Amino acid sequence: MSRSVELLKKRYLKNIKENPDLFIGIELEFPIVNLAGKATDGEVVKDLFRYLPSVLGFTIEKEDDFGNPIQLLDPVSQDTILFEVAYTTIEFAFGKAESIQEVEERFNFYMATIQNKLGGANHAIVGCGIHPNWDKNENCPVAYPRYQMLMDYLNLSRNVTKSDLHHFPEYGAFICGSQVQLDISRFNYLRVINAFTQIEAAKAYLFANSEFSGADWDTKISRDIFWEESMHGIYPENVGVNTRLFKDEDDFFDYLNHSAIFTAERDGQTYYFYPIQARDYLTTPEIQAFTLNGDEVLIHPQEEDFQTHRSYQYQDLTTRGTVEFRSVCTQPLDRTFASAAFHLGLLLNLDKLEAYLQSAPFFTTFGLDYKSLRRQFSKKRLTDEEEAAVLEFSKELLTLAEAGLEKRDKQEMVYLEPLKKELGL
Numbered sequence: 001m002s003r004s005v006e007l008l009k010k011r012y013l014k015n016i017k018e019n020p021d022l023f024i025g026i027e028l029e030f031p032i033v034n035l036a037g038k039a040t041d042g043e044v045v046k047d048l049f050r051y052l053p054s055v056l057g058f059t060i061e062k063e064d065d066f067g068n069p070i071q072l073l074d075p076v077s078q079d080t081i082l083f084e085v086a087y088t089t090i091e092f093a094f095g096k097a098e099s100i101q102e103v104e105e106r107f108n109f110y111m112a113t114i115q116n117k118l119g120g121a122n123h124a125i126v127g128c129g130i131h132p133n134w135d136k137n138e139n140c141p142v143a144y145p146r147y148q149m150l151m152d153y154l155n156l157s158r159n160v161t162k163s164d165l166h167h168f169p170e171y172g173a174f175i176c177g178s179q180v181q182l183d184i185s186r187f188n189y190l191r192v193i194n195a196f197t198q199i200e201a202a203k204a205y206l207f208a209n210s211e212f213s214g215a216d217w218d219t220k221i222s223r224d225i226f227w228e229e230s231m232h233g234i235y236p237e238n239v240g241v242n243t244r245l246f247k248d249e250d251d252f253f254d255y256l257n258h259s260a261i262f263t264a265e266r267d268g269q270t271y272y273f274y275p276i277q278a279r280d281y282l283t284t285p286e287i288q289a290f291t292l293n294g295d296e297v298l299i300h301p302q303e304e305d306f307q308t309h310r311s312y313q314y315q316d317l318t319t320r321g322t323v324e325f326r327s328v329c330t331q332p333l334d335r336t337f338a339s340a341a342f343h344l345g346l347l348l349n350l351d352k353l354e355a356y357l358q359s360a361p362f363f364t365t366f367g368l369d370y371k372s373l374r375r376q377f378s379k380k381r382l383t384d385e386e387e388a389a390v391l392e393f394s395k396e397l398l399t400l401a402e403a404g405l406e407k408r409d410k411q412e413m414v415y416l417e418p419l420k421k422e423l424g425l
Helices: 003-013 042-056 100-119 145-159 169-173 189-197 200-207 222-228 249-256 303-308 338-348 350-359 361-366 370-376 384-408 412-423
Strands: 024-034 059-063 069-073 080-083 089-093 123-125 178-183 260-266 269-277 287-290 296-299 315-317 322-325
Touching: 003 249, 003 303, 024 042, 024 100, 024 338, 042 069, 042 080, 042 100, 089 100, 100 123, 100 338, 100 412, 145 169, 145 260, 145 269, 178 338, 189 249, 189 315, 189 322, 189 338, 189 350, 200 338, 200 370, 200 384, 260 303, 269 296, 338 350, 338 384, 338 412, 350 384, 361 384, 384 412
Parallel strands: none
Antiparallel strands: 024 089, 024 123, 024 178, 059 069, 069 080, 080 089, 178 322, 260 269, 269 287, 287 296, 315 322
């Protein structure tokens, strides 16, 4: 086994339990919008983050370079409210919960407080996967090293001669997603990753919510293009839908070994550089890196740099003993928790999901290239044949998800109602 694979295994397998309790981790990102249709006012949102600790009992966990709070933590629930990359996007990262209702209750409380405060300045949180005023906002990163590094790194695409990268490296400031993390075991994590890779076409159909006005892209999920045709997608294994199903653990880590490392820390300084695949990283003699103020320096690879490795696959094995599902756009506010319920229900019904996928008519008709199926079924207009097939596929999955939630008996089926209604179930 190569040293890079050893380091990746150590990082990603160490917190996986043999037989974990099933907790839910939900992360929700939302645009903060100026209701007058102008740019989001940075002072309004910074003022919101100064106000929230006093009314919600949160502590200030991080500040930007100018002393503005940018990350707030509730010591009891471990919920975090933070800016996601830019001052125009707010994220709610909830502490692990036993049911979706727990999370929804706290979310509704936070939202009432926040919407009330923002409303006084004619601003609001909206349920969109792309900031509606993306073209009017400054789209610059929060003044904090991690976010500045990320935006500077994405900006390297301007110097890449590879012509198929898009021209919106600032996209990190205006795309928003809805993520859910669920506990997995050593026994089932690959089964979970493989099964959910196969249903991305249906998820594209059910959850698309990020049409982009700035380019002529035939897709309702511009987030996919932003990710895959940016610096993050130089190596296809680094981002998006997995290009294959995995035979075993070694096969999976071989795939992860092709993902990218693009940042390192030395003496408290953050550096970024053109992406290097994990498998080649330690044998690279030296790296031409950049500081946050754009200076070029030479650094040498170190094994510790694997501690900040992270890939952006849509079924992502995390360092917390969970799989994170990352392919869903932020949803309209009235169906915020539909995606979490859908994933949870299917995970609870994994045996039946796998059995169904083995013989699903959808794949007989459209093949098994899961990455391109997602792109195909997120188009703005589907043919009658595509529409009928993906509708049928989605209904079957929704029925399986509902059965999984019923078995669990926590009354979480209610969150699937908007999807069922839409599909005529």
